[in-house]
Amino acid sequence: MEFDVPDDRTGVRIFDPIENARFELYTPESVELEPASTDEFHFPVNYAVGFDARAVEVPKLVSTVVRSRDGEMLADATASEIQTFETGTYLVELQSTPMKLYLTVEGPMEIHPGETSVTVKFGENRHVRVGARSFHERPVGTITVTDEIEDVMAAISHFGSALKTTTCERSFPTLRGHPPRIERGDEFDVLDGIEKPDTGVELVLPPDREYVYPASSLAYYLGAEVVPGSDPRLVAGDFEYALDGPGGYEATVNRVLKQVFFLDCLTRTEGYYPVELHERQQVEPSVDLDFADLYDRPLAAQLPAYLSVPFEVLEPHLLDWHLTTDIASSAENVAALPYFADELSLLRTPDDPQAHSVEPAVESVERFTRSAVAEGDFTRSASDDADWNDEMFQVEPAETIEHAWVGEGYPINANKVTIDSLHREAERTAPDDSAIEVHVVCNDPRMAEENVVGEFYGRRDFVNYEVEIHDETTTDELAALFESESDFLHYIGHVDAKGFQCDDGYLDAESLDSVGVEAFLLNACRSYEQGATLVEKGSRGGVVTLAEVVHSSATKIGRALARLLNSGFSLRSALNIAKDEVVVSIEYVTVGDGGLTLCESESGSPLKYRIQRGEDGYLVSKYSYVNSTHRLGTLARSTVEETTRYLGSGLIGTFEVTRDEVDSILDKALVPVEIDGELCWSQDISASDLD
8 A cells, every 4th residue: 555645636645556546635735644553543454644634635425434443433424414523532434435544533523525525624733644454355375175075165164264253244345354265286285374263153065066166155154164964054053054945055055145144234233333224224124133132142143043034025125146156066166166255156056058058149149240230330350250169158047247157168148267367366466557557459440439448448536547549550569468567458350260350460369478468358259269368378357259249339338348447347247237238249258357347436336327207306226336345245325315325236226316416416426327228427418418
């Protein structure tokens, strides 16, 4: 974490090089920064500085929580009215910022919320300390397993070693560390320091990969011991709960994870964050649960109460789960389990993915690209070879926002994840340069209109970009761009069996010695094999196509992806939104680490709005997306209510607002907005465009 002063403002600038995240706090006069102790913030911070100031302005309307020096919550100071605090020592927590930020200061003080910012005023010069903690989490330690399933069960039993608490507060993402890595070897071994938590919870499972893999997320979240047994069940003391309920084993395990996590989020409002949680308000009248009593119970004693509630009672109020991962139950895929457990992904082990025929999807694509191309349009293919790779298959649909696949072949409508790409994310080091380096390559002059994406990358406050446009590159020039260390490469042009079409021939990714580009978009026909090779040779992930793509549709998707990635969406969620831009979009998928983000979102969690006219005003639907720094369990605000909080994943809610409130919402941050099925951007529209 780095602290300095902004170039064009008075105050302090915070930079997290691991996440490429930046934020600024402003002061009335220039300040001199000095190192400060990290022991004075009650909650963990990694770095701190101090300075003298009469006030501190937070240039975003973020949630502002005022606490006593021992962490007790005194007020949620985000409401529109000014709040006054008498003499004392205060800890001010800033939420929805790109790194965890705290201020400590001696009062008295006042909190002044504005239209787009929050200002903490002291009346006179006071010594302020700013503490910061990166959201970045890495696996700590490695567990070696043989191919014996009992070793895998023992390894998963250690996942809970990464939990920073076994109370319900572990539902906050910052209190869940990353489970240790798993690697295969000749004998079972656990590095020193990886200790299983004593939660008193067991998952009794048949010793088969089809049972063990899907339980990884649940075992991690419960800090559970995974032990062999004939009938799958959860055991906590004298309490037992069968895991072969309606829908079968996998569906039951995933229901238990969602139910326990959700009720933990409700119970935790009795602790450090006694907020008015919308989901608790909705559920509490329908359940016989004493949340105050549950808060003080150990985990094993909470589970019988939690699981006594019928799932059907909770289901209408559950947050939209963000990710389902299908993982082939082979021994080599065991290394993926810690990463998806860390994401609390719902896990499945499909019997035979090849059984889901790809033919209907292929036919629809060919009708669209070959028969329905408008006059003057063209496909981004350099050849007429339309053979389909028999490694493609249709995945079983998932009800979650995003979908991933770990295994052989290329899934349609899912992120193909590789083990190496997951390891690269964990091993990534901080960049030497604070700028995000983006290269836009256009190798066909007919596609030059997509070059406008160069303007979309970097259209952000607090984010420093370096964007270069490259037209009609040679094979050597394109190879140098792929091999150089940079953050993103947006390729526009043609790809076929010979590789990327360049000004002097073709570049096959197989010819590259290594790949230094972190992520990419290959906006060309059938670019999946070249993209997979880029990941194999060093990239973390990217967006590719499985089929021919029509130029006009590809341009729409390319522009949308550029703006979405620039707004802090992950590759997976950005593609999920961008694909709504065109009629047929099954051609596009992510390869490698689909959870990768190019930069932080202005609003913390990436947001999307859907706005339509209502009977007496406007209806605004607010959607929140999970990313690497704002994961499951993050709190979100509504668009209009000042004190109520929501669990941030998927649809937050639909709110009736006035014309002026629509404009206020659109002015707060750069976010995608859906209007009548069309994707727009908040900075380009106003309420008048809805009339």
